Amino acid sequence: MSKPTTPLDPEAWIDATAPALGLAVDPAWRPGVTANLTRMAELANLVLAFPLADDEDAAPVYRP
Amino acid sequence: MSTPSPTAAFATAETIADAVRRRQVTAVEIARATLQRIAEGNKRLNAFTQVTEQRALAEAAAIDAKVAAGRDPGPLAGVPFAAKNLFDISGLATVAGSKINRDLKPATADASAVQRLNAHGAVLMGALNMGEYAYDFTGENVHDGPSRNPHDLGRMSGGSSGGSGSAVGGGLVPIALATDTNGSIRVPASLCGIFGIKPTYGRLGRHGSFPFVASLDHIGPLARSVADLAMAYDALQGHDPGDPASTDRPREPSLPGLKSGIAGLRIAVAGDYFQRGATPDALAAVELVAKALRAKATVTLPEAARARAAAFLITASEGANLHLERLRTRAADFDPATRDRLLAGALAPAQWYLQAQRFRRWYREQVLALFREVDIILAPATPCSAPALGQQTMVLDGVEMPVRPNLGIFTQPISFIGLPVVAVPAAIPSRMPIGVQIIAAPWQEAVALRVAHVLEQAGVARCPIP
Numbered sequence: 001m002s003k004p005t006t007p008l009d010p011e012a013w014i015d016a017t018a019p020a021l022g023l024a025v026d027p028a029w030r031p032g033v034t035a036n037l038t039r040m041a042e043l044a045n046l047v048l049a050f051p052l053a054d055d056e057d058a059a060p061v062y063r064p
Numbered sequence: 065m066s067t068p069s070p071t072a073a074f075a076t077a078e079t080i081a082d083a084v085r086r087r088q089v090t091a092v093e094i095a096r097a098t099l100q101r102i103a104e105g106n107k108r109l110n111a112f113t114q115v116t117e118q119r120a121l122a123e124a125a126a127i128d129a130k131v132a133a134g135r136d137p138g139p140l141a142g143v144p145f146a147a148k149n150l151f152d153i154s155g156l157a158t159v160a161g162s163k164i165n166r167d168l169k170p171a172t173a174d175a176s177a178v179q180r181l182n183a184h185g186a187v188l189m190g191a192l193n194m195g196e197y198a199y200d201f202t203g204e205n206v207h208d209g210p211s212r213n214p215h216d217l218g219r220m221s222g223g224s225s226g227g228s229g230s231a232v233g234g235g236l237v238p239i240a241l242a243t244d245t246n247g248s249i250r251v252p253a254s255l256c257g258i259f260g261i262k263p264t265y266g267r268l269g270r271h272g273s274f275p276f277v278a279s280l281d282h283i284g285p286l287a288r289s290v291a292d293l294a295m296a297y298d299a300l301q302g303h304d305p306g307d308p309a310s311t312d313r314p315r316e317p318s319l320p321g322l323k324s325g326i327a328g329l330r331i332a333v334a335g336d337y338f339q340r341g342a343t344p345d346a347l348a349a350v351e352l353v354a355k356a357l358r359a360k361a362t363v364t365l366p367e368a369a370r371a372r373a374a375a376f377l378i379t380a381s382e383g384a385n386l387h388l389e390r391l392r393t394r395a396a397d398f399d400p401a402t403r404d405r406l407l408a409g410a411l412a413p414a415q416w417y418l419q420a421q422r423f424r425r426w427y428r429e430q431v432l433a434l435f436r437e438v439d440i441i442l443a444p445a446t447p448c449s450a451p452a453l454g455q456q457t458m459v460l461d462g463v464e465m466p467v468r469p470n471l472g473i474f475t476q477p478i479s480f481i482g483l484p485v486v487a488v489p490a491a492i493p494s495r496m497p498i499g500v501q502i503i504a505a506p507w508q509e510a511v512a513l514r515v516a517h518v519l520e521q522a523g524v525a526r527c528p529i530p
Contacts, residue, residue, distance in 0.1 A: 017411045022392045025407060029395075032404030033411075039469075040380055040408055043373035044416040047423055050370055058421035059428065 008041040010034040071097040073235035074529055077143040077292040080238065081185065084142035087131060091124035091142030095187055098144040102189060102236050111211045111221075111230035113149050114156055115190040120144070123187045138185025140239075140299060147241040148225050149191035150198060151175040151283075152272035160274040161194040161224070163207045163397045164390055175272030176304045177241050177283055184299040189237055192227030196399040198243060198276040199383055199406065200224040201251050201471035202451075206399040210453050213256060214530040215496055219450035222255035222471065224248040225286070229256035232286045233497075234530060239287050239296045243273060245280045246375055247445075247475025250501060253286055253487035254445035257497025257528045259293045259516065260286040264506050265482025266311040268297075269304020277382040278309070279421070280375065280479060288527045290517040293486070294318045297509065318510040326518050329511065331359035334443040334503075337368035338474055341460040345498050346444035346474075349490035353500045354442055356524040357515065363438060366430045371477040374420035374427070376469070378480075380409030381417040401468065428481045435505040440515055444474045445487045445499035478503055486512040488525035497528055 014033060018025050025033055069075065070083035071094060083089045099117055106112045130137040147153065150160040152171035159165045173179075178188060193211040195203060203226020204210040211226035213219040214234030221230040225242030229252025232240045242249045244262040253260030261284045268283045275281055285296035298317045304310040333354050339347065354360075365371070384391070384406045391410055395403055434441070447460050451467050458467050478485055478501065486502040486509075502519075504512040519525035 013411060018407075021388070021410060023407060023410060024392075024395065026395070029400070029404055029407065032400065033407045036380075036405050036408035037411060040377060040412055040416070043376050044412070044419075046370055046373045047377060047416070047419050050367065050423060050426075052419070052422050052426055056422050056425050058418065059425045 008037070010037040013037060070094060073101055074288065075238065076289045077140060077238040077287065077295060078289065080143050081139060081141045084127065084131065085137060091127035091187060092121060094142045094144060095120045095124035098189055098237065105234055105236050108217055109212050109214060109230045109234045109236065110209050111193055111227040111234065111236060112146065112190045113159070113193050113208055113227065116153065116188055120187050120189050123182065127185055127187065138183065139295060140181065141185035143186045143239060144189045144237045145181055145186045145239040145241065146189045146192050146231055146237050147175070147178055148194050148228050148243060150194060150243060150274040151178055151241055153178060153188070153191055156191060158274050160198065161196040161205050161208070164394050173272065176269045176306060177273065177300055180300050180302070181241070181296065186239065192231055192240060194227055195224035196402040197387065198224040198245060198248055199402045201247060202226070202468060203229065203252060204453065213450045215257060215528065216450065219452055219496065220255060222252035222450065225252050228252060228286050229258065232256065232288060233258045233527070238292055239285055242284060242286050244282045244284060244479060245277045246379060246479055247472035249284050249286065250445045250475045250485060250487040250499065251471050253489070254499030255450040255497065257489040258286055258288055259290055259489065259527070260284065260487045261293055261297050261509065261513070262479060262485045263297065263509050264484040266309045267484070267509065268300045269307040269310045271304050271306025275386060277379045279378055279382060282479065290513060290520045291322065294322050294513050313507065316507070316510060318513045321510055322513060322517050324514060326357065326515055329440055329515070330438045331357045331440040331442065331515070332361040332363040332438045333359055334365055334441050335362035336364045338443040341447055341473060342444050343448040343460065345449055345492060345494050346447055348492045349498045349500050350442055350444055352490050352492055352524055353488070353519060356519060356522050359442060361438070363434055363441060365434065365477060367427060368477040370423065371427045371480050372473060374423045375476040375480040377412065377416050377420040380405060381412050384409030424480060431481055439504065439511060441503040443501045443503060445501050446471055447473055449494060449496035449498045474501065482506065484509040484512055486516045488516050488519055489527055491524055491526050
């Protein structure tokens with residue numbers, strides 16, 4: 001799997017997505033949210049960089 | 065192991081139930097002594113958020129009536145217990161460590177775990193402090209104040225089941241109910257110097273417990289002896305129709321074989337990831353336990369760092385989805401530390417979450433393959449002993465790291481795939497306790513408990529008295 005080449009810009013991301021989800025990020029909370037989003041993006045890149053076969057699907061517990 | 069008086073602090077559940085069943089003491093006497101101890105001890109520990117005094121006395125009187133009538137009062141007859149305040153307790157709002165949930169209507173029924181302990185004769189004493197909505201490894205809580213470590217009141221109890229760890233470690237009750245999504249049973253067990261079991265995912269029913277991350281949530285007990293832990297765990301077993309993840313495997317009681325030893329078991333130490341970033345105390349704890357068990361082999365859980373990353377992403381996304389409406393309407397009422405992480409989780413792309421879930425499948429296959437070679441894997445429970453309350457950073461492996469997320473670095477890659485774990489307090493000569501994870505293959509809780517019992521008998525695992 002190719003690695004994401006553009007790091008996530010947390011400020012732009014918050015501005016674009018939070019209103020679409022009906023979430024207001026108070027300016028006082030913004031540094032905390034930004035730091036957490038940045039950390040999550042780093043961890044996501046670690047997970048996304050790992051190749052998985054097509055048949056390695058999720059293992060949900062849903063039983064019809 | 066028995067404490068002489070069943071009404072004394074630190075009496076085991078085994079001692080108490082035995083004395084009640086033999087009519088050497090009444091359950092009401094036990095309940096009164098426990099209520100008195102909680103009234104005094106909680107001023108220091110801040111472990112309880114509600115004490116259910118009237119209910120405790122009524123339940124205890126009912127046990128005494130059974131004993132008087134010659135009926136079986138149950139294996140936990142008269143044993144006091146308390147529940148993390150995310151378990152429904154009839155008549156109380158299930159606050160789950162939050163301010164927001166205080167507006168909920170009182171629960172109309174008990175959580176299935178509370179019902180089961182009651183049905184086995186145990187007596188509920190109240191609800192326990194916790195990190196807000198269980199998104200926590202510290203035991204701190206901005207609304208209720210921190211639950212405190214019984215071995216040093218200026219230190220963390222560990223989270224999110226901090227009140228559970230504090231109450232059991234501090235001798236207020238012998239058994240507490242807790243939950244573990246990423247380490248919330250094992251971290252407080254380690255920091256407070258007690259035993260805890262996080263069973264296989266799906267083993268113990270979660271109905272009536274306030275959820276956090278449905279893919280990863282487990283419930284389990286904390287206790288001060290392995291026999292008490294096994295008794296509580298056995299009492300909690302059985303299919304829970306209210307929990308879609310609850311297994312329909314038959315109950316597999318651990319108590320009958322608890323003392324059957326470890327002959328023939330293949331025990332290995334988790335290397336690599338689980339030895340990096342651990343303090344000398346954490347490594348000494350694992351070494352002591354490994355030596356006692358004559359475990360010389362080392363195994364590598366492949367991609368453990370990625371497993372931890374994936375657990376982190378699943379937690380943030382599912383947790384944020386659970387709380388989305390509250391984040392829209394009451395964001396200011398959250399604990400700031402919880403709110404900022406949940407808001408970030410709400411904004412995470414679906415691809416992060418889905419890839420993490422698919423990675424879980426791959427990682428599960430790899431780790432299950434390891435269990436064809438070994439029966440038990442040993443790993444530190446926490447990278448360090450209890451940090452100071454309010455401490456923001458710690459130095460691990462020469463790197464300064466934030467305390468809050470990193471207390472769970474060794475627990476997350478294990479609960480991520482639902483493996484059963486018994487956390488044991490290692491008898492190393494350090495000032496503060498620290499625990500070791502005894503990790504077994506899925507559904508092999510009884511094997512992990514047997515190992516814990518051997519360690520307890522050898523004096524290698526023991527609960528220090530504060």
